Amino acid sequence: MSKVKYPKYKPSKTLWQEQIPSHWQETELRMLFADNKHKNIELVERNLLSLSYGKLKRKDIDNATGLVPASFEGYQIIDEGYIVLRFTDLQNDKKSLRVGYANEKGIITNAYIGLSPKAYIHSKYYYYQLHFLDKIKYFYNLGGGVRQxxxxxxxxxxxxxxxxxxxQIRIANYLDYKIAMAERFIRKKRQILSLYVERRKSLTRKLVNSETVKFLRLSSIAPPIQRPINRNDNVLYTPVGLYNRGRGLFHKEPTLGSELGDSNFYYIKKDDVILSGQFAWEGSVALVGVDDENCIASHRYPVLNCNTDIIIPEYLFSFFTISDGHFFLDYHSKGAAGRNRPLNPRTIIKEKIPVPDIKLQAKLIELIEQENELKSLINNEITLVEEYKTALIAEAVTGKIDVRDFEIPEIVEEESYEELEEELSIVADGETKYESDENPNY
Structure with missing residues (x-):
């Protein structure tokens, strides 16, 4: 698929863009946006917002958790169309998205910068421009001070x-449409995966209620196991973390042994069942696969090693993802400090859990293999969609493509994703082509 370029370009003054369309202008951000100073005096506004993964989300002001101020009067009031920037702790956290767009009026911490439009501009376009800078990690070159x-x-x-x-309006509307379509595409894929997950859970519930069930102590059929690493400062290790709600584990960045910190680390092996020591009560449990072989987990992740003559790992993992198994994870996670409820591995392994006949358990193996194959496929598609969205925003907000004549089609109930899938395949192959009625003047 070809994309249209502008007919002429000129050099840009920015540090992050070489050329821009010849009719575009440039100025300092302070000429378009003011630093918001509207304080929440006398608590006139109670719609508490937080910036999470680049999105402004509502929080319950009466039940807020985490670092909560003595009073929300010091928070700033932001209106729809404001842009929020989180420019704190730039030297430590280089993965978070730090730019958010306000779709509603609310309050947010004064530690963030609130950009209030003060000129005749379309702020959603500038949100996308700043989001582009966020994605290319431009901000990390600018900070100063001890905590940068x-x-x-x-x-x-x-x-x-x-x-x-x-x-500006055309570009923002184009991106709104394209990104919303990409996100609907991913939601549909996840809905398909959820059907596979529910099929596996349904079978597990039937197995738990099977006439062949025996109640056996967890420590006797799946005892904890530790395989300490012989830490070498110059060797790269791959730590893992766990998603909640039984969504599996993920690999963190490979880290030198000298930079692993003070935690004790242990190797994990295929067919281990791994629990999160902090968030087991949220369903953070995973089955270790072949691709996770020889990754490492800290002492905060209890690892269970199944006696496969009695219980297969697929059954134990799936048991912990249904209500019967989640009850044990929740019951043995104590604490009241927000989400910090550590699992007590010494007490949970004393529990007796329902274990059906080993032949019945084996029915789960094929279902989990199918589920994992689909999950891998969808995760690859999600990665590709994120790359597509990033590239699309970069092209549009910097003038690499001309979307002024793009007509947004009406969304129909049975939406087709053929065009999106074609664009995703182009992103995957790196074959984007551009067209122009004239030769660009560089």
Whole structure:
């Protein structure tokens, strides 16, 4: 699929863009946005918002957890169309998304920068422009101080691009449409996966209620196991973490032994069942696969090693993902400090759990293999969609493509994703082509 380019370009003053369309302008961000100073005096606003993964989300102000202030009067009031920037702790956290767009009025911590539009602009376009800078990690080159933070006074002098107003709206609407379609595409894929998960859970519930069930102590059929690493400062190790709700484990960045910190680490092997010591009560449990072989887990992740003559790992994992097994994870996770409820591995292994005949358990093997294959496929598609969204935003907000004539089609009930799938395949192959009625003037 070809994309249309602008007919002419000119050099850009920015540090992050070589050329821009010849009719675009540039200025410092402070000429378009003010530093929001609207305080929540006398608690006039109670819609508490937080910035999470680049999205502004509502929180219950009466039951807020985490670092909660003595009063929300010091928070800033933001209106729809404001942009929120989290420019604290830049030296430690280089993975978070730090730019959010306000779709509603609310309050947010004064530790963040609130950008209030003060010119005749379409702020959603500038959200996308700043989001692009966020994705290319541009902000990390700007911060200063011990904890490397960035204030409005410094960031306000950064150069931004200015298409005309109609063009800003066109670009923002184009991106809204394309990104919303990509996210619907992923939701449909996840719905398919959820059907596979429910099929596996349904079989597990039947097995738990089988006439062949015996109640056996967990420590006797799946005792904890530890395989200590012989830490070498110059060797790379791959730590793992766990998603909640039984969604499996993930690999963290490979880390030198000298940088692993003070935790004790242990090797994990295929068919281990691994629990999160902090979030087991949220269903953080996983079955270790062949691709996870020889990764490492810290002492905060209890690992169970099944006696496969009695219980297969697929059954034990699946048991912990249904209500019967989750009861034990929740009961043995104590604490009241928000989400911090550590699992007590010494007490949970004393529990007796229902164990059906080994031949009945084996029915789960094929279901979990199918589920894992589909999960791997969908995760690859999600990665590709994220790359697609990032590339699309970069192309549109920097003027690499011209979307002024793009007509947004009506969304029908039975939406087709053929065009999106074609665009995703192009992203995967790296074959994007551009067209122009004239030769660009570089």
């Amino acid at each position: 933070s960035l204030a409005y006074k410094e960031f306000g002098r950064e150069t931004v691009l200015i298409p005309d107003m109609k063009e």
